Amino acid sequence: MNTDAPIIEIQNLSRRYGKLDAVNGLSLNVSAGKCYGFFGRNGAGKTTTIRCLLNLLRPDSGTVRVFGLDPRTDEVAVKSRLAYVPDQVAFYPWMTVSETLEYLASFRKHWNGDIEADLIKRFQLDPKQKASHLSKGQRTQLALIGAICPEPELLVLDEPTSGLDPIVRREFIETVIGAYQSGDPGRRTVFVSTHLISEFEGLIDEFTIIEHGRELLTMEADAARDRFRKIRAQFSEIPKLDLSGALSVKQSGRGMEILANGNSEQLLAELKAHVPEELRCEALSLEEIFVATDILKQLKA
Amino acid sequence: MLLQIDFKSGKPVYLQLVDQIRYAAASGGLRAGEPLPSIRPLAEELRVNRNTIAKAYTELESQGVIETIPGKGCFLKESNSPFTKSARAKILTKEIDEAVVAAHHLQVDREAFLALVKERLDSFERKVKEKSNND
Numbered sequence: 001m002n003t004d005a006p007i008i009e010i011q012n013l014s015r016r017y018g019k020l021d022a023v024n025g026l027s028l029n030v031s032a033g034k035c036y037g038f039f040g041r042n043g044a045g046k047t048t049t050i051r052c053l054l055n056l057l058r059p060d061s062g063t064v065r066v067f068g069l070d071p072r073t074d075e076v077a078v079k080s081r082l083a084y085v086p087d088q089v090a091f092y093p094w095m096t097v098s099e100t101l102e103y104l105a106s107f108r109k110h111w112n113g114d115i116e117a118d119l120i121k122r123f124q125l126d127p128k129q130k131a132s133h134l135s136k137g138q139r140t141q142l143a144l145i146g147a148i149c150p151e152p153e154l155l156v157l158d159e160p161t162s163g164l165d166p167i168v169r170r171e172f173i174e175t176v177i178g179a180y181q182s183g184d185p186g187r188r189t190v191f192v193s194t195h196l197i198s199e200f201e202g203l204i205d206e207f208t209i210i211e212h213g214r215e216l217l218t219m220e221a222d223a224a225r226d227r228f229r230k231i232r233a234q235f236s237e238i239p240k241l242d243l244s245g246a247l248s249v250k251q252s253g254r255g256m257e258i259l260a261n262g263n264s265e266q267l268l269a270e271l272k273a274h275v276p277e278e279l280r281c282e283a284l285s286l287e288e289i290f291v292a293t294d295i296l297k298q299l300k301a
Numbered sequence: 302m303l304l305q306i307d308f309k310s311g312k313p314v315y316l317q318l319v320d321q322i323r324y325a326a327a328s329g330g331l332r333a334g335e336p337l338p339s340i341r342p343l344a345e346e347l348r349v350n351r352n353t354i355a356k357a358y359t360e361l362e363s364q365g366v367i368e369t370i371p372g373k374g375c376f377l378k379e380s381n382s383p384f385t386k387s388a389r390a391k392i393l394t395k396e397i398d399e400a401v402v403a404a405h406h407l408q409v410d411r412e413a414f415l416a417l418v419k420e421r422l423d424s425f426e427r428k429v430k431e432k433s434n435n436d
Contacts, residue, residue, distance in 0.1 A: 178341055199348075225310075282309045283308070283312075
């Protein structure tokens with residue numbers, strides 16, 4: 001098996017709904033073993049993209065490859081190697097937790113019963129409880145068990161933690177890291193689409209921000225945190241400054257907040273030359289970068 | 302040993318872990334022969350990508366800070382290697398710099414600052430002596 005081949009390869013994907021371009025020329029690659037974040041505002045095109053990966057939607061143009069295969073022509077081959085947790089999980093309401101898992105297992109060639117028992121215990125689910133009596137958090141947990149037990153090579157998560165309480169959200173992420181990722185570290189790939197970025201911050205290796213169906217930014221998480229900086233400076237009197245290279249500049253009284261995109265050294269030098277009372281520089285978290293890309297977008301336009 | 306990731310430091314996560322574990326080794330938070338937390342539970346606890354933890358441990362191993370004993374885990378090696386002393390000096394320099402800047406903001410002059418440092422060192426030594434007399 002060629003371990004260099006991307007697990008997900010999207011090239012110039014476009015998909016329209018009537019006159020609306022839901023996805024418009026999107027390209028991205030996900031390598032094996034990575035946790036890939038797919039970030040974007042509501043309506044940016046995330047779910048449409050994921051539906052194309054799963055052959056729930058056909059692209060209008062461009063190519064989608066999962067495990068090097070076309071989900072359209074090799075649907076079963078693709079789906080047998082991945083698991084999907086959508087944001088609206090649905091089960092047959094009369095089935096119990098055990099019955100639901102038995103049902104899901106029946107579609108799979110491989111199912112790890114030890115992980116199933118372990119996770120049911122960890123989430124404190126009652127195997128005899130009917131699906132209709134489960135809370136939203138519990139239904140998500142059940143879906144996650146159903147996704148991890150077949151030990152798939154790819155886990156596709158679409159807004160998996162929205163609407164869940166903070167404790168359940170944390171447990172979800174811990175489970176993805178522990179029960180899923182640790183099972184076969186180089187070969188377990190996660191593709192997560194979310195706007196709860198701060199939660200997934202530690203998990204993400206690389207990400208793409210999508211806006212109006214187009215890629216706005218693709219970067220490795222560490223590289224992004226290195227590039228994007230927030231500089232806070234305070235002066236006894238605000239001097240004339242050349243901050244033309246900054247991403248954005250906000251002034252409040254004698255204080256300034258400057259966002260830098262790769263040129264923080266230059267901006268710091270300019271500020272230091274005017275002897276500020278206080279000068280602090282910190283990286284932006286992925287969530288802050290996401291918020292700041294609104295500015296990036298205006299620059300690209 | 303308490304490990305904490307700061308996503309706002311701009312530093313790659315795995316390097317933060319490498320630094321913090323080296324700090325723990327240099328400051329006695331982690332002792333020679335003591336086991337490091339296993340990769341999976343540590344990844345879960347910090348909510349960090351499992352491969353990032355693995356990368357940090359690999360780096361520490363290549364730096365000779367830790368060693369992996371198959372079947373048993375990762376352990377801190379004997380901490381007599383030279384960089385431990387320079388690591389300590391580097392860390393202390395950072396702390397001293399912060400005190401120097403604070404003194405500047407508070408308008409405490411050089412003589413007063415040095416007198417205060419000496420006084421605090423004397424006080425600290427007294428306390429250590431008292432403690433060892435009482436033990």
